[in-house]
Amino acid sequence: MGLFTNRKTHFVDSDVLIIGGGMAGCGATYESRYWGRDLKIVCVEKANIERSGAVAQGLYAINTYMGMQWDENKPEDHVRYARNDLMGLVREDLGYDIARHVDSCVHKFEEWGLPMMKDPETGRYQREGKWQIMIHGESYKPIVAEAATKAASEIYNRIMITHLLMDKTKANRVSGAVGFNVRTGDFYVFQAKAVIICAGGASHIYKPRSVGEGMGRTWYAPWSTGSAYALPILVGAKMTQMENRIVLARFKDGYGPVGAYFLHLKTYTENGNGEEYESKWYDHTKALVGDYIDRQPVPTCLRNHAFLEELKAGRGPIRMVTKEAFQDPHKETVGWENFLGMTIGQAVVWASQNIDPKHTNPELTTSEPYVMGSHATCSGAWASGPEDCAPDDYQWGYNRMMTVDGLFGAGDTIGGAAHKFSSGSFTEGRIAAKAAVNYIKDLGKDNPKVSEEEYENLKKEIFKPMENYEIGRNEITAGTVSPSYLLPMHGLQRLEKIMDEYVGGIGANYITNEPLLTRGLELLDMLKEDLDKLGAEDFHQLQRAWELHHRVIASESVTHHTMFRQETRWPGYYYRGDHPKLDDTDWHCFTLSKYDRESGEWEMEKAPVHHIID
């Protein structure tokens, strides 16, 4: 190990360690300080919190706001809505908990300076839909980051966390995390009493629609690299609903969101012949899922299903009819600012292709699948619920604590609580933080300790791709292809191809089955072995290497869960070709997994779905 013995190591002691400074991480940092005045609160982020996370480029709407002050909605209503959208399977306790607190967060955002659009007649927040309110949110993230920065003892930007550390005094208890500075390559050891994972979900585990220069133009941020899942999985935390990936209808190529268009601008879709098509697929869908198709609003996956079937029938493309709405100058402005405020790439696509929605109805597409526990899906860690309303078997300690002691999570990390979005993720960060402060206070002097042996071993593992590169490049006599290492991009492309072809990506029309999944797992195993042979020529590539590690372990989890659930619960998101129908008799349940780091085995089980709200 002579090459890197001089690498600098920094030790950071903390009480609460928050991994990831997006919306959930900023909420966790703020709330940790409020309750833990004398505690050392450290937030670590691989980019810079002023513009990190999925809200980096801004948002034009806050998707989760009850409006309890005006009796617009009750928290229970939001649980019913999410439950319906997810085909019956949500953690109602977690969803209720977020819904009852979310308004106080939104009111704080307004106080802090976020420009809210107001209804000129009522003076209330301008509704986009039943749950959504409209904002001028270009600076949403910098504003929220300002509150978090003031709350933190220290913010560490440009540090990528690669692994959690476990306590050497007590089994199944977290003691910190390690990572490296993506600019200097310095190694960091964070010791903590409680850790809150607020990292990003998983984009780019499936082959995207564009694989050339446009590979980055995905629906979700390319920096959401599955750390939300890989970090807890690797220390044996139980995960839930990892098969519940999401596919979204979006404007073609730029992946511009359709929410404001459907809800506020009242635009609608039609097929290539200019016909309405969703109602045509009613009987067909009913045969697959029964009366779930009759629920209102129609679950998003079932609307996707009609979209996909219409394309397969040869009547594409599906278009959004914008020409009528855009004759109104106000609506035209909203339509454009909606993208400029949160998906600028869509405006770039339209400008480049001369698509002015006032004169042309733009095409829609369905995205490749993503695993994002904060969005309209339930993937993530299995967490303890709120003390006052979680059923007994959903409760084993502190709110939002995983099945590892001292390990908390929020946002994309926590499973079962769909439809959080930006405000709900911030809220969940706050909930987790208050619980983490209580956990620390109850610890007394029983502090976790990091193991020198563990972090020294991890240090060698983390920087190995640079050593692989240094040594392996000597074997190259011409060109750039090495016989002994792979570059992170090679590994990413192989991962995306495996997931696409074997685990229900776009190339397979979102269909998979047991033989395909079995083969997919074999290929993922070989990819995992090859990860030891990644080569990184600089610290940027080293970050890419560890992002790939995180994506691969998250993907393996997705594949095992998909195999375990022998039904098609969410047609339109994915299909089990060998079990094409929804099966409420055997599968009205959560799927849980636990990974054993030593053996590499996955243990799967079912957990009941308790309905605590009628």
Next chain:
Amino acid sequence: MCWECYSCVKACPQNAIDVRGYADFAPLGHSVRVLREEEKGTVSWKVKFRNGEEKNFVSPIRTTKWGSIKSASDYEEPAKSAFKNQELAHEPEALNIPKLPDLVVKTPDQETT
């Protein structure tokens, strides 16, 4: 892999960064340019189509002074009794309703009216 989030474009003090759409699907000849002015509290956009058509938009970005947010530690310390209840910081006041809603929990898995 760039997300075209424009964070670097907005942040560059010399406004030296420009963007062109991805070659896989974006024909040349377009531009989407931005000017973010913190002191004015606005973001301005100029969208230029391949055919030369132009659209301009201006939006507010913040209603308060940068740096003006009150720190979480500047609020009065919470009472000891508050640690074990379900309220978060600033609640119930910040909810704009008298109290945090209570869920009347039905016994799990039993249908209730």
